[in-house]
Amino acid sequence: MRAKDIREKAGEEPITMLTAYNAPDAAVVDEAGIDMILVGDSMGNLRLGHESTLPVTVEDVLSRTAAVSRVTENALVVADMPFLSFGVDEATSIENCGRMLKEADADAVKLECGEHTVELTRRLTQLGIPVQAHLGLTPQGENETGLFRQGTDEESARAIVDLAEAHEEAGAFSLVLEHIPANLGRIVTERLDIPTIGIGAGPDCDGQVLVVDEVVGLSERVAPFGKAFGDVRGEMQRAVEDYKAAVEAGEFPADEHSHTQAELDDIY
Numbered sequence: 001m002r003a004k005d006i007r008e009k010a011g012e013e014p015i016t017m018l019t020a021y022n023a024p025d026a027a028v029v030d031e032a033g034i035d036m037i038l039v040g041d042s043m044g045n046l047r048l049g050h051e052s053t054l055p056v057t058v059e060d061v062l063s064r065t066a067a068v069s070r071v072t073e074n075a076l077v078v079a080d081m082p083f084l085s086f087g088v089d090e091a092t093s094i095e096n097c098g099r100m101l102k103e104a105d106a107d108a109v110k111l112e113c114g115e116h117t118v119e120l121t122r123r124l125t126q127l128g129i130p131v132q133a134h135l136g137l138t139p140q141g142e143n144e145t146g147l148f149r150q151g152t153d154e155e156s157a158r159a160i161v162d163l164a165e166a167h168e169e170a171g172a173f174s175l176v177l178e179h180i181p182a183n184l185g186r187i188v189t190e191r192l193d194i195p196t197i198g199i200g201a202g203p204d205c206d207g208q209v210l211v212v213d214e215v216v217g218l219s220e221r222v223a224p225f226g227k228a229f230g231d232v233r234g235e236m237q238r239a240v241e242d243y244k245a246a247v248e249a250g251e252f253p254a255d256e257h258s259h260t261q262a263e264l265d266d267i268y
């Protein structure tokens with residue numbers, strides 16, 4: 001799957017995207033036939049024990065993107081660029097984004113967007129680094145904007161539409177829309193040719209994205225716009241408790257787990 005294939009799916013068939021943060025996640029997601037895998041900076045709160053995405057580093061995303069890419073055969077792998085790894089100065093932004101393709105075999109990068117990423121998107125695209133734009137709620141800006149629904153009044157809705165069009169014009173191959181009113185998700189989708197991928201942006205986007213931890217039921221909480229389709233956390237808890245109980249009861253390891261015996265009788 002290449003950026004061009006995703007772009008061509010817009011308006012044809014619903015596009016599916018999920019996060020993955022390591023090889024086993026990615027193997028499951030890819031085998032299920034999901035179109036795009038996002039190595040999200042949501043790894044900060046979901047997998048690395050941070051309280052937000054802000055502490056996530058380029059090295060964190062590089063190592064996990066490399067793990068995901070090693071086992072992904074079909075999906076497009078998107079590396080999520082962490083806070084302040086882009087947008088400060090152009091040369092450093094290009095270097096950090098380029099490392100995701102050169103060192104971690106990503107197929108594209110995702111940028112939380114604003115006025116400051118329009119020209120960067122143009123430059124990266126010219127250089128052969130496909131860009132997925134991200135507008136609406138952009139969690140890296142939480143200290144400025146809070147973690148609230150965006151685009152709820154006319155002025156901020158208009159700003160999102162304008163930035164969406166600017167990033168499309170600059171060459172972005174798709175656009176993530178996070179936590180905006182459903183009618184704004186529809187309006188942006190109608191105005192753009194490139195696919196919109198919604199998370200809390202209503203049913204009219206060209207595709208949907210969620211974090212895999214919520215979908216499989218690994219995280220303790222699910223966002224109001226997310227949904228658990230399984231209970232991996234409950235199953236993991238049960239298995240770990242059963243293991244502990246079996247060791248404590250002397251039931252594990254049993255004979256069938258212990259069938260190798262060295263010939264030590266002469267020595268001891």
Ligand code: KIV
Pocket residue numbers: 019038039040041042043080176178199209210211
């Ligand atoms: O980091 C992430 O998981 C994301 C998605 C929620 C779009 O940016």
Ligand code: NA
Pocket residue numbers: 040041042053080
């Ligand atoms: Na993110």
